[in-house]
Amino acid sequence: MSQINELYQRNYELHPPVLVPEYKTSVLRSPKNALISLQNSLSEITGPVFGQHELGRLDNDLILNYAKQGLPIGERIIVHGYVRDENGLPMRNALVEVWQANAGGRYRHKKDQYLAPIDPNFGGCGRVLTDDNGYYFFRTIKPGPYPWRNRVNDWRPAHIHFSLSGDAFAQRLITQMYFEGDPLIASCPIVRAIKNDDAVRTLIAGLDKTASVQLDSLAYRFDLVLRGYRATLFENRLQGKA
């Protein structure tokens, strides 16, 4: 074996720190020790490969994938965009998994007790693989904001959770997408856990009227970036001279 493609060192300034006292649950769930930094080996730069055959035909259609007796209630939207790496290269065949509350801000989850009703026709999850250009899209209902137990008047802005699995296990990422113009973004302790304002902006999807489906659905554009690979320049002692 000659060499491996190493990832760039992660820029932690873009991410929330482990401990954010205003987000109370993080207080007991934040390691106190520093992370141990590893140079990449095969264990970090490889990761699971997923195939289209593993997904169902409606997996990226949250409007239809749990519709029982009718359509779910709420604003119909398309969410679409590109997954790239830090070099701007398309991430092909990345697994994008999404989940969200319904239009009233209620999750279909046995632990969610919020008084807004479950929508019998809305499951709230979907998944899609990016194509050769790194492009993905799914269709859903715009989620509602909801209150949560942090301080007694904390509200989550409307959001969609994203999970991304790229080429490498070290690229694994979970994040949340917010909606342009939502006044709750500015006061959310989870959003504010990210100290870098430019980084926060990259989580806010813009209304993309160009891509809307006429007389049917508005569209939001959300591009994502996973860690990129260092170019193989001059090799000094990489994956073994053997």
Add this chain to the structure above:
Amino acid sequence: MMPLSYLPETPSQTAGPYVHIGLAPLAAGFEIFENNFGHVLTQPETQGQRITLEGRVFDGSGTPIRDVLLEIWQANAHGRYNHPSDLQQHKPLDAAFRGWGRSCSDFDTGLYRFETVKPGAVCGRDGRMMAPHINLWIVARGINLGLHTRLYFADEAAANQQDPVLNLIELEVRRKTLIAQPERRGEEWVYRFDIVIQGEGETVFFDL
């Protein structure tokens, strides 16, 4: 000066309390997908010694976290990853083993569980062999950026002694937080691996 044109990585946000809806809907309490990703990595044809991984994840008060989601990624029994970047061509691939699984801690007991095979040793940097290990990634409400760690096997003491990653952990006392202990239960080999997110016996987490 010409600007550098790298794109910034998308910032992480917590997986939240309802991570199961998206990543393990059966655990959230409903059926939606035909094919669900789960905690069993083996098929009948998979090569290698069957093992079970089991453990709990503790917070800073010593309480098991019961809404955590874990993923593992590992080499096959021969020590090769099922991925195009693994160029250890002298080792066979196993078509019946992807090497990836996903598990949720139980809402009552906090126990997570994986059924897999014991991985072989993988070649590390500079041609140094790494001891058999499994890569773990942990997300939950209150965790702002997924935590990466590794599980090593107590019955591989000689290989562990030489492992370049374990040896990078300066405080020897912390290395043992990455060692899973075997336990025979009838026909089953269970490796017990508890993870401590914060406090005494805090597990070593990695910046990869």
